[in-house]
Structure formats: C-alpha cells, structure tokens
Amino acid sequence: MSVSTAQFNQKKRALFEKYYGFLNAPQQEAVRTVRGPLLVLAGAGSGKTTVLVNRIGNLILFGDAWQNEELPAEADEIYAEMCEAEGGSRAKIRTALEKTAVDPARPYRVLCITFTNKAANEFKERLQTLLGDRANDIWAGTFHSICVRILRRHIDLLGYTGSFTIYDTDDVKKLITAIMKRRHTDEKMLSVKAVISLISRYKEKGYDAEEMLMDAGKDDRIVKTANIYGEYQRELKQSNALDFDDIIMLTDKLFSEFPEVLQKYRTQFDYILVDEFQDTNPSQNRLVTMLGGGKENVCVVGDDDQSIYSFRGATVENILQFDRAFPRAKTIRLEQNYRSTGHILDAANAVIAKNRERKGKNLWTAAGEGELIRVERPTNQNEESSFIAYEIKRKVTSGECRYGDFAVLYRVGALSNNIEQAMVKARIPYRICGGLRFNERREVKDVISYLSVVNNPADNVRLRRILNVPKRAIGDTTASRLESIAAAEHDSMYAIACRANVYPELGKAANKLIEFSRLIESMRDYAEEHTLSETVEYIVTASGYMRFLAEEAEADGDIEHEREQNVRELLSTVRQFEDSAENPTLSAFLEEMALVSDVDSLEEGQDAVTLMTVHSAKGLEFPVVFLIGFEDGLFPSLQAIMEGGIEEERRLAYVAITRAKRMLYLFHTESRMLYGRTEYRSPSRFLAEIPDEHTQKSYEVRRTAAPDPYTKRQTEEIRFGRPRETARPAGGQTVFAAGDRVKHAFFGPGEILAAQEMGGDMLYEIRFDSGSIKRIMGSFAKLQKE
DNA sequence: TACTGGATTATTTTT
C-alpha cells in the first residue's frame, strides 16, 4: 500500500479534529494555525485561555504538522497507525499524531506574554498539566518580568548595572516631588500627579526627554514636564534604578540600539504569543513587533471591546492595526460565549454595538435565554445596598446560591463603603478588592528599602527613606546637604556618607553619617556570607528597626503590634521564597517584591461575596452580578462625558455586563450621596441602549418624544409604578399594588410605591406617612388594607 | 518633634 499525500493529510486532519474535539471550529483553527502572524479576536467568555494553552501545547507536541502538508518518510506505517487509533482513546490518538509531528517547538523557544502575574501563573499551571515538566522551560511571564530578565543580562550596554532597583509608584512620586521642589515648579500650575502621568505617557510612546521637548511645541506644561523628565531620568540612572515604564522602554532601546542583542532573542524565540493584546501600550507593541519580526510567528489574542486601560497608556490601535504591522496576518474570531445566558449576552451585544471604533463581533450562546436582567431604582444608596444584602441572604438561605456566587461591581471605589456596611450589618461574608496592599505598608516598604540599599547602595530614594528611620539624629537638613553634595560630585549619597568627614559643611552630623554607612557596610558583609532570610533578620535587628516598631506600638497602645507582625510576615515570605525560587538571591527577591503584587496570591479560599471595581473584574465571572451606580455622571463618568471618552466607558459597561453568568442586576438610584453631596441622578445612558425585551424593570419608564434640547438626548421620565409582570398572589397573603394605602403594625400607615413578586413572596416599597421609605417583604410586613 | 486644625480634594490600576 502506498498512501497519497491527500489521503494522508485528510486522515491527519480527521485525527486532529478528534483530538481537539472539545474545541469549537474557530478555536481549533486558532490552535492549528501555528505559522505566520495570527490575530485571535476573543470575545468575553469565549474560551481564550483554553485556546492559548492548547495552542502552545500543540506547538510543542506537534509543531507545524497541520500547516505542513509534506508526506513524512514512513507515511504508510504512520497512516496505518492513524487508522487504528481513530476509534481509540485520546491517548492513542495522540501517540499516532505525535508521529506526524513536524519540527515540534522546543519549550524555551516559545514566548508567552501576559499582563498580570495571575494570568502568567494560570498559564504555567495549565501548561504544566498539559505538558509536564517540559512546560517549565517555556518563557511565560508578564511583559515586565520578561523584560527584566532580558535587561539583567544586557543593561550594562545602556549604562546601568544588572543589580538595578525597580522603583514603584511611591518611589517615583518621592523623586518627582523632590525634583519639582528643587526646580521651584508651582504645584498649582502643574501637579505631581499630572507630571508623573505625562512622563509616563511619553515613556510609553518611547520618547526620551529631548524628544518630548521637541513634541511639546508651545505647550508650557509639556515643556516644563519635559525638563523635569530629563532630570528625573538622570536621577534614576544615578541611582541605578528603573521605573515600570523604563523596564519596557529600555528593553525597546536595547533592541533598537544593539541589533545583535535583538538578533539573539529573535533567533531564540520561534513562537511568540501575547495575551490581552488590547491592553498593550505603544512600546509594548513595538517590542512584540521587533521580536516577532523575521519569523513572524506571532499570535496575539485580545478583545478590542474590552480595552479599558487607555488611561494608563494602552491603545486599541495596536489590535485594530495588527494587520498593518503584519500584513500577512490571519484573523480568527471566537464568538461563541460559554459564560452568560441569552438575555445578558444580547444586552452586552446591543450596548457595545453602539461603538464605532471596533473590529466588530457578535457573541452568541448555546445556553438558553436565561433570566431577564433586573433593573432596580432604589431611592438612595442605602436602599441599594440593603436590597442587595437582602437578595443575597434570600438566595443563600433558599439554597439557590453560595456567597461566593455573588459579585457587587461599581465604577468607582468610593461606592464600596455602603455595600460593605450592609454586608457587615447582614452578616454576609465578603471580600473587597483594592485598598492598601501588603507591600505598600510603611513598615514593609521600610524593610524593603534597607534591602534595596544593601543590594544597590546607589539607590538614593530608598537610602533617604531609611536614613533616619529609626531615628539616628540625621535630620532633614543633613539629608538635604548630603543630597546636594552628591549631586555636585556626581556620586551617590551613600558614597558621600561613607566619607562624610571630608565635607566640613556636614558639621558634626558627619559622624552620624559615617556610623550609618558602617551599619550598611556591616549588612553588606553579612549578606555575603549568609542566607537571604538570615540577612533580613540581621538587618531588622542591627538597624534597630524591630525595636523601633515595638516602642512605637507601645506608645500607640497597639496591643496587636501589627507592624511587627507584618515584618514577621515579610520574613516568612522571604523564607518561602528561599524554598521555592531556583535562584534565591537578594536581587531576585527584590525583583519579585517589585513585580508581584499580593493580589495575585489572594483570591479564592472562603465562600464570600466579592466587592470590586469593574476594572478589576475583567477576566472574572460570577453567577450573579450586581452592578451599582449605573448612573450618568458616574458610569459613564462625568469626565468621560465631557472629554469624549464615551466609547471606553461603553466598553467598560460591556465588561461589567459580561461578567454575569446567570443573573444580572443593574441599579441606578434616585439620589445618591457622593463626596458629601446628595445629588439626584438619572440612569446611565447605556441602560437605554439595552433593548427592553432583555430587562425587567421594577418601575415604569416613559420616553418622551422629543429629545432634550440641551443634551440632545432622548429624555426619560421615570416614575414608580407597577412592575411589568403583574403580581401574583403568594402563599395566601393579600397582595397589594402600587398606589394602595396600607397599614403596618410597627411603621403605621403608608402608601405602596412599588410592588414586585420575588421568590414566591412580594417585595413592597412603602412610603410611610412618617416620611420614611422602606422595602419590606409581604410575608414579613403583616400589612393591612387601610 | 509631635500634635492640632483648616483646607483641599476626590475615576479606573497593573507592573
């Protein structure tokens, strides 16, 4: 027998489909296409991660077998095996398929880039289960971790040393503030915040200070900021420190100025995959383009409709114009949604369809219509949160849900307060995302600063932080003098401190500085000969920091000694790191602390309601979602309305809606107290974009015929009324309707504003003659007709 | 240097 090429490839393809049968057609297509540039537009809940993981698995197991149509040498033999395997198990199919493998990718030649550590870890884990130990050699990580890995090896070409420190936002703020103070920049004209974000925006575009200055034209703010940028960059270099933007920008620079370095990595990486491509900024995009140029085996996955980070430099253009960077690019759309039920998905589709700048996708689901979206209009935020607490309690008590099934989402963090209070009051377990992180605590940052200085004594910002903590009589005056001497001598503050007695202007503080430098020196010596955890222990004792914290706790009456606890926790983190990391050096530990936030490790665990912003909910899903504050001026935000950022807000709304699997509640209050002011609120304009057939409103809406002359928008007149579904009698109790007068045993007489069926019971909204408005369940209220 | 009070000012956040 002699099998033809066509026959062989057909069989091969049939087996592929059997093996990857758990994937739908476009997903299979994405897995199969390994050569050439590929853009995967993955809608919300379309199984994007599964595709990426299996695509890598496929690369490593079968190489480009599916795109390579050449007949292998022992075609007949393999063909026979394939025929035999066809009816067999997955393992059998795989064994046969493996024989067809053409040039399987070596794991270390695969680069998989994500945005968050959480995503990176998820990939690593899933690849591990798929490929076993081979997975460990895959370059999977965040943009930042991968760039740091590259920079550690080559950054000396750019005039830094490999032991550089990574500055977090706090360090950056300190440094910028100091520079602005020195330059007598009027903070009223130009805030530190504005300067930081402006510099960041230019760094993301890959501009240096001079290029920024050229770009500034006559804009005084930009000119001023460009000058600050120049000084800032010099200071960073002097301190041998990089900020987060530098990590990307300098890797870019390294590649464009040293082609041989770029060539090395271009040669190494046969295949590049990028997740969440819609979140890339221009310099990240350039990095991908540079690395992927040549072989062009670049696969980017993303959803232009979920691009919600433009405020930190991400640009949708990267995904919209991927085919411009790679003209041969093939586009695959993943449009089947495995997450939400019909009404929810249709609502999301309807809202996002209003955006102009998009590739265009239409998600569909094989799941049924599911439940209607509930739209509620509480009088104020207290009612909003007690309604939610009530709903959660009810669904948990009835056994329908667990606490972990619920999420409360909001546009701004400020809205979490009320919800939190309601959860406490109702004794509902909850977890709240955001807030102060572990490594942002003062005591943790202090200890990290000691470690940074030991690792890199040139680090002026962190040296300054610990110079007088705990108190060692080195005041602000001395610190400033030290700083200006260092600037004049083009040397580090640490180096000056070491020879402080040479400078008469330091006076008798010189001795203190020398003493301090000896302390650091002793730490450095200690670190040479001891393990990481021993060193950290030595540092916190020898510096007197632990004692300082203990005394402080005594003085404040802090019985828990919380700050000391946190330092101990940091110590146990160090020990954990020692046990798990392959290379447990001080420098590696500091890197991990800088690039890995504890939010990544948090998560899961107890059964609790999740409270978070819509932004942080991206990538997550929940059976039941409550979206609160769905009001114009809040969502979309006021500044988005004024500055024309509506499309991004709409994408945000799209993200919010698509988080829900089975039930979605949208809330907009009648009035809300925010930032100490109570304001009447109108519903989000996005609400009107959801077709009525997908929602169930607990109030009546009438659209006026003529658009409002000021806003040019169609106005809505809202009033309480009967819910669309007429109430049914429940459990023998009398059922009331809106408008009825009733009497409550405790609250007295009142009028029903709204009545709504709810889980075999009636929920009434009643305005009592005393003036208060309450929501009460019918079975609970013991109402009588008045 | 620690404390007090008045002014100020509030998106979204990962690395």
Place this chain on the structure above:
DNA sequence: TAATCCAGTA
C-alpha cells in the same frame, strides 16, 4: 463624607 496634607503651635 473621609482621608490626606500642610502650616502653625506647644
């Protein structure tokens, strides 16, 4: 409202 920051005082 609530948190934070700065200036002025003890």
